[in-house]
Amino acid sequence: MTGKTNYRRFAPVTRRRFVAGASTLGLAAGLGVGPFIRRASANTEVKVLNWQGYGTDEPWALEAFKAATGLDVVHDYYNSESEMITKLQTNPGTYDVIVTNSAWNGRASELGVIQPIDSSLISNFADLNPSFRDSAVLSADGKLYGVSWVWGMTAIAYSTDVFKEAPTSVEILWDPSLAKRVCVRDDAIEAVSFAAIATGQDMNHPADHDKIKEKLLALKPNLATMWSSEDDWNKQFQAKAFDVSIYWSGSAFRSKNTFNLPVGYFVPTEGAIGWFDGLAIGTDAPNAEGAHKFIDYMVSQEFYSKWAEVGPPASANNKAMEGLPDSDPSKAFYLDQENVKRLQFMAPLSDKERQDFSDIWAEVKTEFAK
Amino acid sequence: MTPTTRTRWAIFSLTGPAYLWLACTIFLPLLAMLALSFLDKSPLVPKPPEFTLGNYGAFFAKDFYWSLTRWSVELGLWVTFFCLLIGYPAAYALAKRIKGRWREAIFLLIVLPFWSNALVRIFSWTMVLRSNGIVDLTVQSFFPGAPAFDLLFSYPAVIIGLVHSYLPYMILTCYIALQAIDDSLVEAGRSLGATSFTTFRRVVLPLSLPGIVSGSALIFVPVIGSFMEPRILGGTKGATLGMNIEEQFTVTANWPLGAALSFILLAIVLVIFGIIYPFLRRQGGNA
Numbered sequence: 288m289t290g291k292t293n294y295r296r297f298a299p300v301t302r303r304r305f306v307a308g309a310s311t312l313g314l315a316a317g318l319g320v321g322p323f324i325r326r327a328s329a330n331t332e333v334k335v336l337n338w339q340g341y342g343t344d345e346p347w348a349l350e351a352f353k354a355a356t357g358l359d360v361v362h363d364y365y366n367s368e369s370e371m372i373t374k375l376q377t378n379p380g381t382y383d384v385i386v387t388n389s390a391w392n393g394r395a396s397e398l399g400v401i402q403p404i405d406s407s408l409i410s411n412f413a414d415l416n417p418s419f420r421d422s423a424v425l426s427a428d429g430k431l432y433g434v435s436w437v438w439g440m441t442a443i444a445y446s447t448d449v450f451k452e453a454p455t456s457v458e459i460l461w462d463p464s465l466a467k468r469v470c471v472r473d474d475a476i477e478a479v480s481f482a483a484i485a486t487g488q489d490m491n492h493p494a495d496h497d498k499i500k501e502k503l504l505a506l507k508p509n510l511a512t513m514w515s516s517e518d519d520w521n522k523q524f525q526a527k528a529f530d531v532s533i534y535w536s537g538s539a540f541r542s543k544n545t546f547n548l549p550v551g552y553f554v555p556t557e558g559a560i561g562w563f564d565g566l567a568i569g570t571d572a573p574n575a576e577g578a579h580k581f582i583d584y585m586v587s588q589e590f591y592s593k594w595a596e597v598g599p600p601a602s603a604n605n606k607a608m609e610g611l612p613d614s615d616p617s618k619a620f621y622l623d624q625e626n627v628k629r630l631q632f633m634a635p636l637s638d639k640e641r642q643d644f645s646d647i648w649a650e651v652k653t654e655f656a657k
Numbered sequence: 658m659t660p661t662t663r664t665r666w667a668i669f670s671l672t673g674p675a676y677l678w679l680a681c682t683i684f685l686p687l688l689a690m691l692a693l694s695f696l697d698k699s700p701l702v703p704k705p706p707e708f709t710l711g712n713y714g715a716f717f718a719k720d721f722y723w724s725l726t727r728w729s730v731e732l733g734l735w736v737t738f739f740c741l742l743i744g745y746p747a748a749y750a751l752a753k754r755i756k757g758r759w760r761e762a763i764f765l766l767i768v769l770p771f772w773s774n775a776l777v778r779i780f781s782w783t784m785v786l787r788s789n790g791i792v793d794l795t796v797q798s799f800f801p802g803a804p805a806f807d808l809l810f811s812y813p814a815v816i817i818g819l820v821h822s823y824l825p826y827m828i829l830t831c832y833i834a835l836q837a838i839d840d841s842l843v844e845a846g847r848s849l850g851a852t853s854f855t856t857f858r859r860v861v862l863p864l865s866l867p868g869i870v871s872g873s874a875l876i877f878v879p880v881i882g883s884f885m886e887p888r889i890l891g892g893t894k895g896a897t898l899g900m901n902i903e904e905q906f907t908v909t910a911n912w913p914l915g916a917a918l919s920f921i922l923l924a925i926v927l928v929i930f931g932i933i934y935p936f937l938r939r940q941g942g943n944a
Contacts, residue, residue: 369910473888474908475904475908475909510893511810511892512810512892512893513892513893515888526787526788526789527789528787638698638911641909641910641911642909642911642914645904645905645908645909645911646719649721649725649901649904650719650720650721652893652896653721653724653725653896654721655893655894655896656728656891656893656894656895656896657724
């Protein structure tokens with residue numbers, strides 16, 4: 288993942304982004320942005336809805352795609368997943384290809400804003416990693432609503448200066464010998480997910496909330512600090528503020544490769560958080576045929592091998608990952624199917640679950656501060 | 658037109674734009690937030706919202722909200738206290754002791770931090786306060802083996818950062834109040850046999866009270882809603898209601914709950930000022 292990508296996807300919303308999001312929302316809710324968007328002329332354009340600067344709008348890629356198919360690619364962007372849903376609802380029949388997170392694809396198909404995809408039109412479909420390609424969250428009623436595109440994980444990073452051997456268990460976070468040496472991200476969903484994994488529960492819909500609260504409270508003696516962004520993490524790690532931390536896979540490889548920090552990374556045997564993004568087609572897409580073509584190009588090895596130069600998330604296309612140079616340490620890690628098997632994937636949360644998790648974390652943090 | 662109607666017209670046309678401006682920029686957004694705080698789901702959700710008191714109920718149903726509120730108010734009191742402790746003598750020295758160019762130079766130094774972004778200031782503090790930071794390295798280089806200096810991620814760090822951010826407000830408001838006190842009043846007190854402490858207590862302090870009050874209000878109100886400084890400097894030890902409110906807007910996307918918590922905080926501020934106000938008026942009357 289690129290630094291920008293991380294910010295966009297997971298960092299707590301920055302103030303500027305919050306303001307931008309809020310005003311966009313106001314506009315979208317009040318007026319509907321549809322009338323201001325140039326309608327795609329049916330067969331010469333593909334209209335894409337995505338985060339800005341997240342792969343689909345790489346200029347070289349659009350040139351290559353145009354050369355191959357004669358289709359122009361036009362972009363519109365969203366700043367949050369809920370904004371994506373709002374745009375799809377207020378402008379039906381406008382978008383051809385939409386990038387949807389695994390936790391949101393189901394919501395979109397449920398609302399009827401995306402349509403089934405014909406996998407026979409995707410020539411690279413067979414090469415996609417079955418763990419993602421056949422995931423239940425990308426389909427509904429036996430129909431395919433999303434083609435898996437890229438993925439990553441949230442697992443545990445450690446200092447190779449302190450640990451001569453890689454830890455294997457999530458319990459390392461609660462290890463009594465690591466008093467004040469552990470760091471987590473200040474994020475309710477991540478914290479609750481890890482406590483659920485550590486207590487052997489379903490990460491997305493844990494049954495026993497009290498157990499989770501108890502497990503998180505037990506983290507107090509070990510917790511040195513919390514991190515908020517990749518940059519923040521790197522600075523604190525460099526200052527030796529902690530030895531072990533819950534961290535993002537893409538960021539861990541950047542900290543190691545780009546910033547030369549002594550970072551090791553492992554997926555606990557108990558599990559870790561996985562996420563992936565899919566590519567979907569809008570309901571009544573003006574150019575559904577072009578949309579299939581664009582998705583096929585996006586999951587191709589040809590596209591990924593060039594995109595890999597800027598440090599994107601892992602491709603869901605196994606062939607594309609195998610095509611990476613061996614010097615890239617992320618290659619072996621992401622291709623290790625043992626790692627992939629241990630992951631629990633982020634699923635859509637109900638508003639109630641979201642609020643419950645947030646309340647648990649707020650309560651635990653209040654105890655931390657005592 | 659009679660003179661009175663003309664006066665009324667003049668007042669209306671002169672103050673009207675200001676009130677219109679206030680209404681548009683402060684009153685309407687606040688009203689929208691107030692309305693939002695009574696809805697059961699945020700406007701992000703495509704379903705129509707319904708009226709509820711649940712958001713206010715949530716505050717009273719969970720103990721941790723109360724802890725956060727208490728800590729926020731305590732933080733506000735501590736920061737205001739330290740700003741007063743440092744700011745008032747500084748303002749007194751500036752107004753009564755230092756003259757001419759020095760005064761301008763010192764003023765510049767006081768206002769200078771305002772020219773930099775608040776986030777930059779706070780991040781600079783992290784470099785100063787952490788172990789292996791500027792203070793720690795300096796101490797270690799002079800006294801090798803001295804105990805490690807590491808204040809980052811502690812309650813004092815939050816206070817230091819906030820006092821540094823808000824001190825200029827106290828200095829400036831107290832300076833203006835002290836500057837306005839006629840020196841001959843002090844001289845009169847002294848010539849009538851009062852000690853300099855008594856003159857200060859009976860003359861200078863009561864006359865500068867409006868400056869202290871407005872400075873304290875300017876500091877107390879934003880500090881109890883602060884979230885950025887506690888998060889960056891306090892780490893796990895910084896917990897305020899402001900941080901929770903911010904999370905309701907940015908992380909949980911539960912705008913109605915965030916709005917309700919904001920109004921509870923606003924109500925607490927109003928109650929505190931409601932209690933203090935009569936007391937201050939009496940003090941002012943005595944002076």
